[in-house]
Amino acid sequence: MLLEVKNKMEEFCRISQEVQNFCTEHGVSEEKYQNISLILDELITNVVSYAYPDGNQHTFTINLEECDEKICMCITDDGMPFNPLSLAEPDTESSIEDRKIGGLGIFLVKQLSETVAYSRVDDKNQLYVKVSIL
Amino acid sequence: MEVKSEDKGGIIVLTPIGRVDTSTAKIFEDAAIAAANTNKKIVISFKAIDYISSAGLRVVLMLGKKLTAEKGVLVLVDMPDKIFAVFKMSGFDKILKIVSTFEESKQFFN
Numbered sequence: 001m002l003l004e005v006k007n008k009m010e011e012f013c014r015i016s017q018e019v020q021n022f023c024t025e026h027g028v029s030e031e032k033y034q035n036i037s038l039i040l041d042e043l044i045t046n047v048v049s050y051a052y053p054d055g056n057q058h059t060f061t062i063n064l065e066e067c068d069e070k071i072c073m074c075i076t077d078d079g080m081p082f083n084p085l086s087l088a089e090p091d092t093e094s095s096i097e098d099r100k101i102g103g104l105g106i107f108l109v110k111q112l113s114e115t116v117a118y119s120r121v122d123d124k125n126q127l128y129v130k131v132s133i134l
Numbered sequence: 135m136e137v138k139s140e141d142k143g144g145i146i147v148l149t150p151i152g153r154v155d156t157s158t159a160k161i162f163e164d165a166a167i168a169a170a171n172t173n174k175k176i177v178i179s180f181k182a183i184d185y186i187s188s189a190g191l192r193v194v195l196m197l198g199k200k201l202t203a204e205k206g207v208l209v210l211v212d213m214p215d216k217i218f219a220v221f222k223m224s225g226f227d228k229i230l231k232i233v234s235t236f237e238e239s240k241q242f243f244n
Contacts, residue, residue, distance in 0.1 A: 009157045034185075034216060041187045045156045092225025096202050099229055101195055105188035111223045 003062045007048050012041065015062065026066045028133050035112040036071060036131055042105035043075050043127060051079025051125070066133070070114070073129045082125060083118045085110075137165035145243060146173045147236065151182040154190030162190060166197045174206025177239050181212035191224055198230050207231070209239035 001022050005011050019040060023033040040062065052058045060077035084106040091099070110116055115130040135158035138149040146169045150162050169176055178194065180186075194210070201208045209231045213221070221227055233239055 012155070012157060031216075037185075038187060038220070041155055045187070045189065049156075090225070092228070094229075096195075096198055096229040099195065099199070099225075101192055101199075104191055104224055108188055108220070108223060 001064045003064075004059050005044065005062060007052050007058045007060065009045070009048055011048075012044055015040065015044065019064065022064050023071070026071065026133065028071060032071075032131060032133060036073070039109050039112055039129055039131065040073065040075075042109050043073075043129070045105060046084055047075065047077045047079065050082065051077045053080065069133045071131050071133060073131070075127045075129075076124050078124045081120055083120075084127065085116060085118050135161055137162055139165060139169060141173075142177075142236070144173075145175045145177055145239075147177045147179055149179045149182055150190075153185040154183060154193070155185065155187045156189040159187075159189035159193055163193045163196070166193055167200075170197060170200050170204075170206070174201060174204055175243050176201060176206065177209050177211055177236060179212045179236065180210065180214065180217050183217060184214070186217055186220055188224075191220070191226065194230065195226065207242050209233060209242050211236050211239050 003015060003018055005015060016037065019037060023036060028036065047060055060075065063074045065072045087103050087106055090103045090107055109129065113129045113131050117128045119126045135150065135152035135154065138151065140147050148165060148169055154162050198208045211233055212235065213232060221232065231242055
């Protein structure tokens with residue numbers, strides 16, 4: 001399933017419904033559906049917030065596929081080159097005073113998925129995420 | 135999404151209702167800051183929350199940091215398992231006070 005998404009947060013509601021339908025059709029468990037939903041929320045937020053600093057309207061894509069009991073997601077945007085996996089991970093051992101506020105979204109994505117990979121192809125950012133169905 | 139705020143014996147109890155994600159986190163943040171500006175004893179009840187993303191976690195961390203710096207106390211209660219799972223994954227269970235009920239939170243306010 002290929003979804004075209006505009007770079008505004010209001011899109012999330014529509015995408016959320018499409019993803020829920022896709023997960024139901026492919027027998028994704030409730031727990032994994034919740035995880036997939038959170039992963040896409042974080043990744044869409046990143047693209048909408050940071051990929052297009054010009055403030056103009058752009059369209060990026062989300063591709064969802066099922067293969068061998070896994071859901072593979074690929075988010076492709078033609079925004080600024082940015083590898084979210086290069087961000088420093090939050091230090092989950094630090095005290096509340098020292099704990100930094102950023103970097104949590106992509107950290108959750110990594111925690112909730114089996115594989116996360118970034119590539120820059122044809123002047124586009126591609127983030128590939130794999131989650132098991134059960 | 136809305137945030138209910140009530141005073142229970144000098145403790146402000148904030149109850150966000152609905153989904154806390156990027157599009158609604160600002161409402162939660164405004165309520166959290168407003169509460170912290172008037173009272174340093176705050177409880178957040180998660181009983182009416184079915185979803186939280188990093189945008190919502192950020193608000194909770196920001197409030198925890200603010201209250202810690204101002205010698206206040208923040209306690210989180212009524213957390214559904216799936217919400218607790220996200221807090222634990224983020225390491226927030228180590229830096230924030232999380233207990234089952236409002237009654238249990240009272241021990242931190244003496």
